[in-house]
Amino acid sequence: MTAFIEYRDVTKAFAGKPVLRGMNLAIARGEVMFIIGTSGVGKSVTIKHLIGLLRIDGGEIWFDGRRVDRLPERALAPLRKRIGMVFQSSTLFDSMTLAENVALPLRKHQRMAWTAALDEARRRLAQVYMAEHAERYPAELSDGMRKRAAIARTLALDPEVVLFDEPTTGLDPISARRIDRLIRELAGSLGVTAVVVSHDLASTFAIADRVAFLYQGVVHVVAAPGELRASPDPIVQQFITGRSSGPMETPGF
């Protein structure tokens, strides 16, 4: 397997508290990789490092044969055009309509004129069945609708990689499965690489190609969903069965 994205011995601490302690992970082009683990283990931190929203303390991050962890903010713009991110809480801009939200990256990254960007944004919103809400503000919409609009905003740039931070958290089961289907379709029909941070084991076992289980600052196991489910590792078993007692150390509980 040739790694499209690679983390090499990545370390990160916040206020002296280590979160990542030499994490290694390789992700192939076009695969759907789920990163799972307990809260606060560093899953979101891991994906934010790839696009320079956070800076690593040590180690290296490579994307498509190029080291990216040391790029200055201005040099990150082309990278952020190729790698999109759907944030946990959608993070649509409150003061903008949905169309304006989706048009913003088009205008900035693609240098489109504002009116042309708005037209393209409406087309992109129609693809996620949000055309009729294009002129509404995020506060007027449900969580699921906001999530879909956020996905439309991310996909507007036709990224090669999409990072999803807890895409199904807070959604009803039907909306969650629709998001799963969308992620799977992206990888299947468009060849998009999807890196999904999630607690949702139903999603994980339904659509992941491989799963990285993060524990104590390192990738404890990387395996296909079936292999993970059958793993004899007691820590993995405790996590996927959701038992409150077992060998896992969960600081704060």
Next chain:
Amino acid sequence: MPDAELPRARWLHQRIEGAGAAALAALEAAVELWRVYVATWAGIVRRVARRRAHGRPRGELARQLYSIGNRSLVFIAVTLGFIGMVMTYEACLQLARVTGDFSQVGSQFLRLIISDFGPTLTGLMLATRVGAGIAAEIGSMKVTEQIDALRMSGVLPIDYLIVPRFIASLVMTLVLAVFGAVVMYTAGGLTAKYSFGVNLGLYFDASQVRARHVVLLVIKAIAFGAAIPVVAGFCGLRARGSSEGVGWATTAAVIGGSFAVIVLDFVISAAALFVTGGDL
């Protein structure tokens, strides 16, 4: 070292270490604040350069002008009006006790309002109303990852969030300083007339005002107008965590903005005294 002195040495070591860490953090914050200020000017240059290149969403600057300027009108009118009334009343009261001569009240008060009270009190009021608003808005965006989403959209947060507020604040602080000075002086005049029977023709006397006083008003208003959004934006961008972080950012913006206004007032007034040889 004797054993008995060890706890004392450790205590001293901890205090020095704590003071050093606080000094380093303050220095780091000052450098970061300076970077935000420089980045804001760089953003203005980019804004001017790109204006002709391609379209941009219209109305953000107008929205900020309205938010910072128009929506502060009543607040500035009420606060500076009341302060003008109190100050004139106190001045007349003292004069009545000592000489009973009110002939200089209006002219001297006008000189003081133009050179100091008008811009400074307006700046302090805006540091609270405008500074808190900017810090709360940007801080909320920071803790809800909207700033990260902006960066992912290819937008520099300072260009997008601070530059329009900075330009609006520069313009509107000057306008409001003039407006506040007029309200303050007028309220003082009415107080002098109805409380002490001062002749309004005598009160509205601009004979003591020199061009240098007006220049001082303009310089102070521009300096305060520049400082308030930069300090508030800086505090907002440093917000961490959740609502508590936004609260911290808002408080810091009000304190920092007010402090900046007072320090700038002192520096500009001292420089003016130096330049004019004390003849202000």
